[in-house]
Every structure is written in C-alpha cells, then in structure tokens.
Amino acid sequence: MKKKDVPQDESGLEKDSIKEICYAVDEKGDYTTIKSTGWDPKTIALDNALQEINERINDAKARVLNGETSPVEYYMERHKMDIGILASYVGKFQWQVKRHFKVKTFNNLSHKMLEKYADVFDISVEQLKDINYGN
Template sequence: MKKSEVPQDNGRVFEKGSRELYYAVDENGEYTTELSTGWDAKTVAQDLTLQELQERIDKASADVRAGVASPIVYFMELRRMDWQILSDYTGLWKWRIKRHVKPSVFVKLSARVLNKYAEAFDIRVEELRNYRGD
C-alpha cells in the first residue's frame, strides 16, 4: 500500500496515543514505514477473536460448574493456553494434563502437581483447588 493509504481509523487499541508501524511505498516507489492510529478491519477481527475467547472461557467455567471438567480447563482458557503450552509450563505430559481434567482425578492430585499448575496459571493453589465455576 502507498504511504498515503496507511489507515488512520483511530482503533480502540490505540486510544492512549500509541500507534502501530506499517510498511508502505513512498512517492519514489521505495519501501518505508508509516505510523497508523488503527485500522477498522483489524479492530473487527480483534473483536471477533476476543468474543470467541470469551465464549471459550464461559464454556470452560460452565463445564467446571457442571462437574464435567476440573478447574484446569478454565484457567487454561483464561490464560489462553493450549495443551502443549501448559505441558511446557508444567513439565507434565499432555496425556497427564488431559487426565487431570477429569474432576475425579483432579481432587486426588498431590500438592506438588497442584503447585505446578498454580505456578503456570500465576495463581495460588487454593484458588485452583477451590474454583467451582463461579
């Protein structure tokens, strides 16, 4: 896009006066950079992404409340983690984490394993253990 065509749509992300750097072509046909205050298309995409993430968090909370999943699922969604990322943070195998999602298994977890999860989620062990989907 041409330097003069870089969007300046005042997106919500940039309300505090910050701007984003874009590459554009100047009047000589050379690549250069231009600052943008936002782009409506990007704002719409971000809104849809955030809505999807919130729906996943709400579903995880409902699953914990219904007793079909342990709090691990909720905090995993809340922290925007997937099985591999949580595995990397905790040092536990993915198949073990998936097993710990079962409420009957979760209640039997040792303090050491709960501590690994709490550290990964940046919460206290009590918060993890006592979350009921509220």
C-alpha cells in the first residue's frame, strides 16, 4: 500500500489520541511506517468490543447497587480484567476471588485483603467499598 493510501477513518482509537503504525511504500519505493487512525472494518470491530465492555461494566455496577455482587466484580470489569488476572494480582486462587464477589463474603474481608484489591485497582479502600464514593 502506498503512503497516501493508508486509511485514516474515524475510530475509537482516534478518540484516545492513539494511532497505530502501518507499513507503507513511500515515493521512493521504500518501506516506511506511517500512523493511521484506523480503517472501517477494524473500527466497527473495535467499537463493538468497546460497547460490549461498557455493557459489562454497567451490568456489574447495577448488580453492585442492587446488592447482588460486590464491588470487586465491578472494578474487575472496569479495569478490563478477568478472574484469572485479578487472582494473580491479589495472590489468591480464582475460586477465592469468585467468593469475594459475594456481598456477605466481601463485607467480612480483612482490611489487608481490601487493601490488596484497592492497590490493584489503584483506588482507596473507601472507594472499593462504595462505588459512588467521590461522585
């Protein structure tokens, strides 16, 4: 693809001022790199993925507010983690992290465990306990 033909379609990447590097042929016929904001098929896939992530975050938030799950699940979704990643960060087994999604179990966690979660999510323990904290 020639340098002038590299797609610059609007995308979710552009909103975050992120551009990807593409290889193209310059005027001399040499390969070079050029920044691209994306192209339509990739933009559609990216937008669909981001929409799904946002739905998962909103669903988790609603479940927390309804007392159906703990804030751990909400922050896990918000930070685009899965149970395996979160478990490795806090030094627990996956089944233990899943247990911490239960409101009753979460409410009985030690301050030390709450601090581990708060550190992973880069928030305070108060924010961890109350997802509306500071809003």
